[in-house]
Structure formats: structure tokens, C-alpha cells
């Protein structure tokens with residue numbers, strides 16, 4: 200009789216080797232890859248995927264920050280799962296990498312964020328092979344640089360997704376280990392500029408007091424505050440409150456000169472289904488009112504840091520990771536909102552449902568970045584089981 204999906208998932212998860220995984224994490228962090236200099240590590244990661252039997256290529260679109268793409272053909276009849284991660288680390292110095300099998304810890308820049316997660320992806324695929332469990336759907340592994348701000352801007356992963364290098368769903372091996380983020384607020388930075396037509400003048404030359412750029416700022420701040428209060432009155436659950444925040448106001452350069460311009464800068468956080476366009480129209484409406492009252496030009500520009508998204512609860516990747524987590528850890532994996540702006544938002548904007556599961560990232564970016572062997576093992580086991588639950592699988596021996 201053919202094994203059930205759950206039996207095969209447990210079989211694959213059970214084949215994860217903690218020691219092998221710790222050693223691979225150590226090997227990965229021993230090749231530095233600060234943002235913008237990911238080429239050496241990309242070569243190591245690509246070689247690892249090749250050894251695992253994946254058809255692997257290095258995408259050189261962004262010089263110095265190549266992306267690695269690996270594909271493992273399934274037995275047929277299942278959806279494609281993408282396992283993704285960023286290959287760069289923050290460019291902050293750290294003590295040399297170390298591994299201590301007895302104390303069950305790997306230390307060094309990137310151990311938690313997120314070469315441990317990338318090693319867990321590799322170990323999950325290795326465990327499937329060792330257990331003789333063959334996925335029905337394809338596996339697609341992607342690793343991309345230029346992730347960490349301020350140098351990183353997600354152009355690498357967005358380019359891959361834009362070119363169709365995408366699975367039917369994705370698991371990103373970071374930013375989640377005890378809950379499953381299925382939604383995130385979007386965030387945009389707005390810049391409102393007020394401009395007078397003429398040149399600066401002495402205060403006594405100002406004929407129309409309303410047409411003073413600082414008056415426009417006052418009206419703008421009132422309008423922005425009124426909108427912020429409306430947003431604060433809305434229910435914040437389940438994904439956190441929508442907000443409108445003012446962070447910078449610049450106007451004037453001398454005590455009795457009428458300035459020609461003024462700038463107000465801040466953030467707007469919003470929930471799906473709102474998009475950057477909706478937020479832009481909202482702010483343009485406020486600006487138009489102030490322009491009408493003052494006769495000044497008032498324009499707004501918006502830079503989206505991350506779009507808002509919310510996955511449908513019925514997305515199969517959610518059930519797959521939850522089922523695997525239940526197999527491996529025993530408890531439920533609760534749904535949550537993403538705490539940070541991560542790549543799931545980029546996947547969502549290309550129509551690919553993505554969730555996060557990796558190692559505990561409490562020490563990410565810190566002076567003592569580390570990950571435990573137990574944590575690595577749990578991440579790899581959950582990933583191995585998630586592949587089986589999502590893609591379907593069969594046993595090699597049952598096939599013969």
C-alpha cells in the first residue's frame with residue numbers, strides 16, 4: 200500500500216542530520232557575502248545545489264550580486280514549491296566564524312540571517328533524497344543578493360519573479376519560526392512639496408497671507424493629523440493599525456523672508472487590499488485642498504518600501520507548512536502578521552503566495568550572531584515535510 204503524505208513527510212523530516220547541517224552552516228558563513236559582494240558565496244551555494252542533483256545556474260544580471268537558481272524535477276503531477284533566501288549579510292564586522300558541536304552552536308555573521316536558513320533548505324532536499332522520498336511537483340531554489348538595506352533594494356528577487364523564475368508558492372527560509380506570517384502592512388514614504396510661483400520676498404511684500412508656504416504647511420499638518428486620527432480610530436486587528444506619520448517639516452530660511460517652498464515628509468502604513476496608488480490618491484486629495492485654499496502648488500511623491508499583502512487562508516502552502524510543523528514540533532503554528540518588511544511582499548506583488556519559515560533570528564545583525572543546532576534541525580525538518588505536504592511525494596521503492 201502506498202504511504203500517506205504525512206508518513207512520507209515524517210520520513211523525510213526524520214532523515215535530517217543536525218551535524219551535517221551545522222557543518223554546512225559553518226561552511227556557508229566562512230565565505231563572506233556582505234551586501235553587494237555575494238559572488239563568492241553564490242558560487243559555493245550553486246555548487247552545493249549541483250551536488251544535491253539540482254539543475255543549477257548563476258544569473259549574472261546584477262554584477263557582483265549574482266542570483267543562484269536551482270531546479271529539481273519532480274516525478275510529475277504536483278505543484279512547484281520555491282524555496283528562497285537572500286545570500287547577503289549585513290556589512291557589519293563580526294568575530295571569525297566558529298562551530299561548537301558539543302555546545303550545539305554555530306557563530307558568525309550570517310549564521311542566523313540567513314545562511315542557516317539556506318543551509319536548512321539544502322539539508323531538507325538532502326534528507327528527502329536520503330529517505331528515498333521523491334516529490335511529485337518540482338522544487339525551485341533561489342538565492343539572491345542585494346537584500347539588506349540600505350544597499351539592498353530587492354531588485355534581484357523582483358527581477359527573477361518578473362521573469363517568471365517562480366514557483367506556485369514559496370517558503371522563504373527566514374523571519375518565522377514559531378508563527379506563520381500570511382499578511383503584512385505596506386509602507387510608503389511620502390514627500391509633499393509646496394511651491395510658490397515667484398521668488399522669495401520681504402514679509403511686507405506678501406499681499407495674500409494665505410499664499411504663504413508656511414501657511415500651506417500648517418493646513419497640511421492639520422489635514423494629515425485629521426486623517427491620522429481617522430486611521431487610528433479603525434480597528435487595528437488582525438494586522439496592526441494603519442498609520443500616517445509626519446517625520447520631517449522644512450520651511451523658511453530667514454525671520455522676515457517669505458519662503459518659496461516647503462517640504463513635509465513621513466510614512467503611510469496600510470493594509471491590503473490598499474495599494475500605493477490608493478494611498479497616492481488619498482494624499483493627492485489632501486494636497487489639492489491645500490492648493491485650493493492657498494493658491495500655491497502642492498504636489499506629493501510616494502516611494503513604496505513594501506507593498507501590503509494578505510494571503511487567502513486557503514492557500515495550500517499555509518496548510519503544508521502548518522501540517523509539517525505539527526508533524527515535527529507537535530503544536531500548532533499560529534498565523535500572524537509579518538513583523539518586518541520581507542520578501543514575501545515582493546512575491547505577493549508578483550502573484551506568488553509566500554510564507555516564512557527558518558531559524559530563530561533573534562541575534563540577526565548583532566555582535567554575537569549565532570544559531571543553535573537544534574533550531575537548524577527543526578527548520579530543516581519543517582522544510583522537508585513542507586515540501587512533501589505541498590508537492591506530494593512517493594517512495595522510491597514503491598515506484599518500482
Ligand SMILES: [Zn+2]
Nearest residue numbers: 285312313373
Ligand atoms: Zn534576512
